Amino acid sequence: MSYEILGLSALWFFLFAYLIIASIDFGAGFFAYYALQTKKDHILNRLIARYLSPVWEITNVFFIFFFYGLAFFFPDAGYYFGSAMLIPGSIVLLLIGIRGSFYAFENYGSRKSKLYTFLYGASGLFIPAAIATGLTISEGGFLRHENGSVYLRYKELLTNPFSWAVVFLAVVSVLYISAHFLTYYANKAGDEPARKLLRSYALFWAAPQIIASLTAFIFISRQNPAHYNNMLDLWWMFGLSVLFFLIGIYLVYRESHYGLSFICVMLQFFFALLGYGIGHMPYLLYNEIQVTADATLPAMGTALLIAFAGGLLMLIPSLILVMRMFLFDAEYVKGKK
Numbered sequence: 456m457s458y459e460i461l462g463l464s465a466l467w468f469f470l471f472a473y474l475i476i477a478s479i480d481f482g483a484g485f486f487a488y489y490a491l492q493t494k495k496d497h498i499l500n501r502l503i504a505r506y507l508s509p510v511w512e513i514t515n516v517f518f519i520f521f522f523y524g525l526a527f528f529f530p531d532a533g534y535y536f537g538s539a540m541l542i543p544g545s546i547v548l549l550l551i552g553i554r555g556s557f558y559a560f561e562n563y564g565s566r567k568s569k570l571y572t573f574l575y576g577a578s579g580l581f582i583p584a585a586i587a588t589g590l591t592i593s594e595g596g597f598l599r600h601e602n603g604s605v606y607l608r609y610k611e612l613l614t615n616p617f618s619w620a621v622v623f624l625a626v627v628s629v630l631y632i633s634a635h636f637l638t639y640y641a642n643k644a645g646d647e648p649a650r651k652l653l654r655s656y657a658l659f660w661a662a663p664q665i666i667a668s669l670t671a672f673i674f675i676s677r678q679n680p681a682h683y684n685n686m687l688d689l690w691w692m693f694g695l696s697v698l699f700f701l702i703g704i705y706l707v708y709r710e711s712h713y714g715l716s717f718i719c720v721m722l723q724f725f726f727a728l729l730g731y732g733i734g735h736m737p738y739l740l741y742n743e744i745q746v747t748a749d750a751t752l753p754a755m756g757t758a759l760l761i762a763f764a765g766g767l768l769m770l771i772p773s774l775i776l777v778m779r780m781f782l783f784d785a786e787y788v789k790g791k792k
Contacts, residue, residue, distance in 0.1 A: 482633020488576025
């Protein structure tokens with residue numbers, strides 16, 4: 456396997472890990488605000504706080520690995536996406552700052568403030584929506600070259616149905632993933648009222664999730680027929696994704712095996728993202744950046760792969776330690792620590 460494919464595989468892993476972990480975090484923020492508005496915060500917010508307290512600082516590590524890995528492994532990607540994502544990226548940084556201030560001041564009452572909780576919940580939806588712009592741009596047709604610089608065609612972006620389909624899919628996926636994990640977490644904590652409420656959220660967001668996926672799939676056929684045809688050749692991956700979606704929803708509906716249900720959710724997105732990524736080959740950015748042609752030099756690529764491996768060797772044990780000490784520790788989950 457070439458170093459370009461190895462590097463791209465590592466980047467894909469970081470993106471997938473960020474998709475799952477960040478979705479739980481972002482969705483929890485929305486559910487915390489919604490619970491406050493519907494007078495159900497006494498049911499959910501203690502459970503959500505037990506999950507977020509040890510995890511929120513880790514969430515962005517995967518995205519940092521992905522972002523810098525993409526920029527260094529494919530230098531042209533840093534130039535094109537950096538220019539195109541200047542405004543969306545700035546919005547993301549601002550919203551991350553807002554979330555950080557919420558975490559920093561939660562012990563001083565920010566969790567009970569409707570304004571702070573609104574900003575916390577809204578940022579959890581706007582961040583994935585802004586990041587999803589990068590996937591939209593990667594399909595081609597949204598950039599223009601002028602005087603040696605690259606600019607994003609904002610009018611085309613904001614009026615393109617495919618762009619909004621991707622945003623819709625990103626937001627719905629965040630809520631769907633988060634509801635499933637928090638249902639499992641509430642069940643493990645023995646918190647029956649929270650489990651029942653979160654189970655209803657997981658079932659509710661199942662229909663929008665499949666509708667959003669099909670909508671994005673349909674519109675990509677118009678935006679990028681070549682990518683669409685490549686994904687059709689990988690139909691079995693998307694078939695497995697749908698199968699795990701059905702199994703996960705069935706288990707939640709039957710109120711059993713919530714841990715297995717969440718594993719099915721992860722496998723659902725694993726195969727969907729894998730099929731999307733393989734179908735995107737050989738381009739990172741259609742008509743601009745090719746994986747093999749625009750990768751960094753072999754020596755630099757090898758050094759980056761070693762750095763990726765070293766980062767994972769430090770990151771994965773840290774995550775396992777956090778999970779064992781906090782997330783899946785029986786006493787901590789039940790609020791006894």
